Amino acid sequence: MRAFTQHQGLVAPMDRSNVDTDMIIPKQFLKSIKRTGFGPNLFDELRYLDEGKPDQDSSQRPLNPDFVLNQPRYKGASVLLARSNFGCGSSREHAPWALDDYGFRVIIAPSFADIFYNNCFKNGLLPIVLEEKIVDQLFEEAEVSEGYQLTVDLEAKTVITPSGESFGFDVDDFRRHCLLNGLDDIGVTLEDAELIKSYENQRRKTAPWLFGAGQ
Amino acid sequence: MAGKTLYDKLWDDHVVKQREDGSALIYIDRQLLHEVTSPQAFEGLRLANRKPWRIDANLATPDHNVPTTDRAKGIEGIVDPVSRIQVETLGKNCDEFGILEFKIMDQRQGIVHVIGPEQGATLPGMTIVCGDSHTSTHGAFGCLAHGIGTSEVEHVLATQCLVQQKMKNMLVKVNGTLGKGVTAKDVVLAIIGKIGTAGGTGHAIEFGGEAIQNMSMEGRMTVCNMAIEAGARVGMVAVDGTTIDYVKGRPFAPTGEAWDAAVKYWRTLHSDLDAKFDKIVELDGSEIMPQVSWGTSPEMVADVTGNVPDPAKEEDPIKREGIERALKYMGLEANQAITDIKLDRVFIGSCTNSRIEDLREAAAVVKGRKVSASLKQAMVVPGSGLVKAQAEEEGLDRIFLEAGLEWRDPGCSMCLAMNADKLGQGEHCASTSNRNFEGRQGFGGRTHLVSPAMAAAAAITGHFVDVRELLN
């Protein structure tokens, strides 16, 4: 997995709460059996005026000029500023894959849906929860000043604005450790293979009905 | 020391390792696999040269984009090439790794959350995961069950474990007895209407109270199914006699001595009397009316006797804007009576409501009646091949067909419109599924979530109607 230590990037403010996973990547694009290539269909229904279909050349489609990511000033954005309950809806990991494929590395919001929040870490994306009033402030600054960038330091757990103002955020130590080192979750777990085996052997004795049924 | 909640017990029984940072390695007893969220997990295993840890813990079936007509053709009958590739890929992966799969032509095929319980592959006390957020359904059996993402599917395949943070405990208590014509679906929609789609975030919800205790297993599954729409990944109901009776005799259920030992353990799977919950919400079941969702979020529900809300009366500007946006998308007027909403299609199916009792409930309403001529389509999609066979044995298919509803083959179907079954732009659909997000059932489609009985009633009248009027 790609490691994440520090990131500085252009901020795109998406002023809408409860952005669900259907909005992030509509289901007609979920049929791929790969993990990449979802970027052109990120926010498809908001981003384009026509109905998106799989295997289409998205560069030829009519863009919705009102949608934030279509505004030239936000081209190349890698930090998504969002509202509360971002990523609600389904457990599909295609949502972080699409955000990642588009080029986002960080998402900042007052709150995230649980599953989505988890899925971000597993894919090298950093979701950051900041207080509503701080998010409001960042929205204001990002909208007012063109080219507004934020710096995110995962080591120090801070978000730093262009004026040097710094906001701390919380992140689970284990997730932070894995993200900082680009550690794959499975590898970390398999270090405990012996423990898993002994748990399993114990269970075979105390709850034998849980074993062997699916063959 | 305070007693334990059901969730605490399930959690404690599955901790393999407590990590210093508060997370834990949790052992997973059962993983259900389907064609949409598994291909990249198998791809990942292969890329890293890893093998599944425990093959017999997995059970697979294609459901999300199998066609619901012309099934005799099997995989060849899947017109959309991408859908076909996914279904084929699941088959190849299961064959390669030796995982049991109910393939498209198998009578046991169906929606994962229907077939797990049906087969007894869902047993009380298990930890169950699936790459689908409605895995909470299985919590009805006193299981710790939740949806996971594709990386986690791969993680469970490779290690039989998941890294989890313990959630908080929440109790949703539905007291009293439900009125006639009021079903488990109305109960869960009313709960979501009350606590909102973020009401359970970060919590494992246990549903309890008299109304839940009196529900059948299928009703409890409907309630737990939509825990995720209330923001909670996990929904649960304590094990009781109803649970144990339901499990008994199912193909994967234990027998003989193992059965007796299992039952003894299962009987302990309830919250202790002195257990502490972080949050408790109570509802009076006798006050719950048949529900209809009017908006684009499952919390946007109203009693069938009520009206669409008026955004002008909402003080919170964010909520007001949300209502306005939803009304615009749904093509509804503020204050419009729910019963004035006209429908284009009716869909009875999905992992929320496609089990035999759901079909019986719908059939009882349409029996001897005809679907309104104003509808473009009304269809019934059973949750599994076995549900279909059972319904046909009971003659429910005849009742539906005579009334003018279509009788389909099992799958997710119009719940998420990944196969050919979808809504046209602007069309209103009375649907027994669980999500009414914009475009969920087709681009521009307008979903109204209801119970099977309410959907059936709406099919007859062509608009919403209080099903209790038709039941007399």
Ligand code: SF4
């Ligand atoms: S029926 Fe709908 S909600 Fe249930 S598993 Fe299928 S797509 Fe998901």
